[in-house]
Amino acid sequence: MxxxxxxxxxxxxxxxxxxxxxxxxxxxxxxxxxxxxxxxxxxxxxxxxxxxxxxxxxxxxxxxxxxxxxxxxxxxxxxxxxxxxDPFHQAKKDKSKTLSAVYEQWLAWSDAHQSNTQSAAKRPNAKYNFNALQFFANMPLDKIGKSEIEEFQAMAATKGLRTATVNRYFTDLRFWACWAMEHNIIESHQLRDVAKSAPELDSTPKVHHFSDAERDALLTEAARTAQKSYYRQRSMAYIYPLTLLLLSTGLRPGSALGLIWSDINLDAKSIRLRAANVKTRQDALIYISDDIVSMLKDWKPQTTGKPDDPLFPGDGSKLKSVKQQYKRLMARAGLDPKYSVYSLRHDFASELLKAGANITDVQFALVHTTPRITTKYAHPSAERMKTVANLLSTQQKKEN
The missing domain is CATH 3.30.160.390 (Integrase, DNA-binding domain)
Structure with missing residues (x-):
């Protein structure tokens, strides 16, 4: 040898x-x-x-x-x-506690509990993140400690992974450890303390709040694309009404694409979000403005309008994603590549704050479970912050 x-x-x-x-x-x-x-x-x-x-x-x-x-x-x-x-006897007992074993058990449980948020919310990216966590695949979750976490971070750094990416992997690692505890696979774990999210100092700050000129450019290009698509009988006639709806309601793109006409109540000026169509997996109700009601009335005759048919059909079928469509749309509108279709949701939250709404208002409008999540979507404008800076002096003048 x-x-x-x-x-x-x-x-x-x-x-x-x-x-x-x-x-x-x-x-x-x-x-x-x-x-x-x-x-x-x-x-x-x-x-x-x-x-x-x-x-x-x-x-x-x-x-x-x-x-x-x-x-x-x-x-x-x-x-x-x-x-x-005999260390191998314990290793054999620990096999059912490894990340690989827990992941397989979670998959089986997830198949049987698809409506559960611990299943539905994690399922889309679970396989990708599990593959990224192969470093821990054969380690019992209750034995992953500080040294193993630091070693993974060092390895990630050599591969050029951003801190935000590593933090996302740790989020799923902690999730599977907590799930294993809830299902009596392990008695405890250290990941809450040792796999904390690190400050994302290497991340480029993202600005999702459109200027008035950028928003106008986006809507102009969306209207042009929709009109061109409609007369040529192509599949992007939906792009303008969808853009208006996203900017005016802050709906997640996936939730908007999952809407059917029976979800819309034009008389009550509301939209019903079915649990299966919402990230929180809970029914919700949002309200829409008169402008959006008018837009939907004009849009409905351009679709089948049938109760069970999609609000935004593409080639006559249900759209699953518009990520690439908006990437091209924004490029044609001359917008910065930093923007994405999700920027419309962020812009909605920022515009609400600018108009005087508080964080609780924005939380309910975005259908968030906690205000902590909402703060990530709030990008106050300079004008709004100047107003806030003068609030105290204005109050003091009134008192005097």
Whole structure:
């Protein structure tokens, strides 16, 4: 068995032998061996003599844990064996507590509880985030501590991942740990304390509040595109009424696209948001202005208008996403690439604050469960902040 000092670079460069598996013994940690099999897969193993008997155990794939973690586990297993304890018995018990095992159990539970917010809200990005968290895949959730979190952060930094991205991964990691506790898979975990969201100092601040000129440019281009699409019988005739609705109600794009005509009550000037069509998975009711009522009355004859048919059909079918459509629309309107279709929701919140609404008003308008979420959408204008700055002096003058 070749003996050498394993490094990250060396492990990456080692080539497989098509005729047989090759083992490389690490000079830095007794008992740690890297296996490169005939197919090219690489994995860490333990090969150590204890009381004259050789112990052979698999640790983990080289793509699943880092070299530092492999050395740490090899050292831990060796110390346990020399003390007369069997670390692999506990490891077998811990297998059901690993992130991989918990994720599979959560998927099965999610399939059976699709209306539950812990299922529906997490499901869209769950697979992507789980794959990004493969570093923790074989670790019991109740044993992930500060050192493992710091190691993951260091690895993420070498890959150029932004702090916001790492924070998003930690949010899901904490979610699965909490879910595992609720379902008695683990008794406790440390992730609330050790996997805290870090300040996103490397993130570029996003401005979602349109200026009056930008908003006019967006609406002008949306109207032009809708008219052109309508006369050519193309699928983007919906873009202008949809843009007006998003700017005037702050609806999430997905919620707006999920609306059917029976959700609209033009007499009551309201829109019913069905639980299946809302992120919170709770029924909600929002109110619309006279301008939007008039717009919807004009738009309805351009669709089937049937109660169960979509408000905004594309090619006669239900639209699932307009992300790319708005990206092109904003580019044609000459707007900054920083904007997206979700900017219309942020702009709605900012305009409400500018008009004098308080944060609670905005919370209910956006159908948020807590005001803490709403503050992320509030981008006060300079004019509004100047007014706030003079509130106290105005009050003092009245008192005098």
């Amino acid at each position: 070749p003996t050498l000092k394993l490094t990250k670079k060396l492990i990456t460069e080692l080539q497989s032998d098509p005729k047989h598996d090759v083992y490389y013994s690490d000079t830095e940690q007794r008992g740690l061996v890297l296996l490169v099999n005939k197919g090219g897969k690489k994995a860490y193993h333990l090969r150590v003599f204890v009381n004259g008997k050789q112990i052979k155990k698999s640790i983990a794939g080289a793509d699943q844990i880092s070299l530092d973690m492999a050395r740490k586990l090899a050292r831990q297993y060796t110390d346990e064996l020399q003390a007369g304890r």
